Amino acid sequence: MPTVTIDGCEVKVKRDATILDAARKAGIWIPTLCYHPAVPSEATCRLCMVELDRGEWKQLVTACNYPVRRDIVVYVSSERAKKARRGVMELLLARAPESQELKALAERMGVKGTPYPNVTDSQRNCILCGLCVQVCEQIIGKAAISFAGRGAERTVAAPFRQPSEDCIGCGACAAICPVGTIKVRLHKEQQEVEISPFKSRVKLLVCQECGTPIVSSEVSEQVLRKSQIDWQEFRELLRLCPKCRRSQTSARLRAASVYK
């Protein structure tokens, strides 16, 4: 097992673990945005820069995807590494000035605001880390959203920037978004769930007893298909909200006079 020396602290990790894995094991914090254990690291945000000692020279590398293959020495809190992370954060703050999550992370890093104006906003408050695109395709299996455009024009969008027909309204993208830009909105009157800013809308399954929205109808279909349960009673239960399901179950039990 190779040893990683981070800021003087030694940890052993499996071959091909990343510097970030090693740092977490050693209890050393490295800020990240586009990293998520559920999907492969694309290292797009460049926030997790650390300095790798190569003997004759030192190189900035991204901790989230640099594979450890031999003993290495890494600096997380060297001036150069801190400056690089600060620089990246300042650019991100200029791009997504309204994100509270981003501000909080910047504060934790000791970055106070940005000297840069907002000059790119192909997608408001989005840092284009790509986690939503990855989770939709690789975990949910839908690819309802993808990147469109190049350079400063890059955005995340459904094909032709229209509401996606493939979106099942699961909200995984919103859950994984590190800057809180993707939101799940419920439209009670229309009984629809909307994934913003992609404008995709999906019908909600509503409780047949009380009318409370339960979950996106497409999600429940997908769950049924994936779990391969086609059991009438189960389907019945799915039509009720948890509250109604509980009261119905207890009513049935009562009727069966268990407590008599």
Added chain:
Amino acid sequence: MTELGIKRFSSLVELEGMREKLLNSRSASAKSIHVCTGPGCVAKGSFKLYEIFCAAVEGAGSDVQVQAKCVGCHGFCERGPIVVIEPGGIFYQRVEEPDVAEIFRETVLGGRVVERLLYEDPNTGKKVEKANEIPFYKVQERIALSGNGLLDPTEISDYIAEGGYTALAKVLSPMTPEEVISEVELSGLRGRGGGGFPTGRKWRSCRQAEGSPKYVICNGDEGDPGAFMDRCIMEGNPHSVIEGMLIGAYAIGSEHGYIYVRNEYPLSVERLKNAVAQAKELGLVGETILGSSFSFDIRINRGGGAFVCGESTALMASLEGRPGEPRAKYVHTVESGFRGKPTNLNNVETWANIPHIINRGGKWFAGIGTEKSKGTKVFSLVGNVVNTGLVEVPMGITMRRIIDEIGGGIRDGKRFKAVQTGGPSGGCIPAEHLDARVDFEELTKLGSMMGSGGMIVMDEETCMVRVAKYFTDFLQKESCGKCTPCREGLAQMLYILDRITDGEGQVGDIERLEELGGLLEGTALCALGKTAANPVISTIRYFRDEYDAHILDGRCPAKECRGLFRYEIDPEACNGCGICLKNCPADAITGEKKVPHVINQEKCTLCGTCWEKCPFTAVLKV
């Protein structure tokens, strides 16, 4: 191929036999008309010239031994269309359709030279008959381009007759893959696509990498604006690239090759496809090549149409059918590249050098150039020089010799200001470094780079801040947008540069640009972003006073940035003709006929109409 009287070579002996037969069939007195069909000459109508020559050949009857052939770019594009008559190598330039009959009658049939179509040496005023006597060619040393201007790129027999595929034969007869790699290592050849990585070492790593199949790829994406080196090799001598790849594949242990050609190069695709098909027919590509146990197939793919697709990992993603975006290279492509398999990628020019290295030996190649940069390099020389075109020079030549001797100096008697090398993310080198030697290390030390061989010469009337802005704008548009520093950083840099050229620069802008440059270099994901600040950083380094003039004095010293200079009429030169007055859209010019006119600076909108229209160049930028 029935035309060659042979179906398929099943041994080296058969290939040699064919070469002898081809050479014997050429009679010493037979004339050959070489019409250049490089991109520059084609743009000036050389295909039509070729057709007319063909008709003339046909009309001459069978007792006249003459053939017309299209050949690859000669390089002297400034003087195109070019026609060379062999034997004798009589070099005609700026040939037009009506000249064809005269050339045919006088030179081809009569053996006389048509003086007026010869090149005139501007230094001596003398007419020059042969290419190698023209200053443009004298300083050059052609290896990668040696077949250009000589071979018909559509005919494999031409390539074979000139010694083509002997290097492959040599490799397949007594050499082990190990020996091939050692020879390439000995040559000191470094990648011509930009990075300058030692080719032999790359091959060795790929050979040693675990996994199969292994892939060999040729990078023909050539996305640099204004560059056409690789194009001219692919279109002018496609078999040299194919032969190089065959040798590389043999050395590495690969059976599958791809050539990734820039989408805007349909003729390159056509020529390469044709060449691969011909080589296949003769058993030079495909299964059991030349009767050996070595097999190698080549496919031609069209590029994704973006500059970044030329980057190695983006290219491989694009070949796999995914978006052409780079990925981290902490695990090298020689280990895990195309389809996750060991992949060796080299540039067109790199491949084209290989047959020569095998034929003449690594030691010969290493004898050319500097300590760490061996051999020659092809450059596309453009901008404000007299002779633009494609040039191949030994490494280590000074920039001054390229610009003055080959390029013929600056156009219109103006003064040199800077030369930009290395493509869009190269740097600008000023006059004080013109005696620097052109090699990988030296150019990097000067804040520029070798890149793939773009060379743009700029005269004194070029605003260096605008130059920096132009390249930053190009790179910002071509950035894939995947990573933060490149996408956001370039946009911020462009924003600042826009401000400066609009006369709204602020104190601190230069420092901010430098800071962003450092950030890009250190943190961007791929080499596009890492090098993207070079144009800005190098112009700040050498032309800081120009930035200062814009920011502090609101003045553009080169008088290119609108609003940062004024127009005035020189009363000495003004003839009072009234043309400016009539054309001024702002009614800002006053003056009586035959009396010097005056521009009312309050009213002037700085549109520049008067400056363009004045027939006496009396309107000055001040």
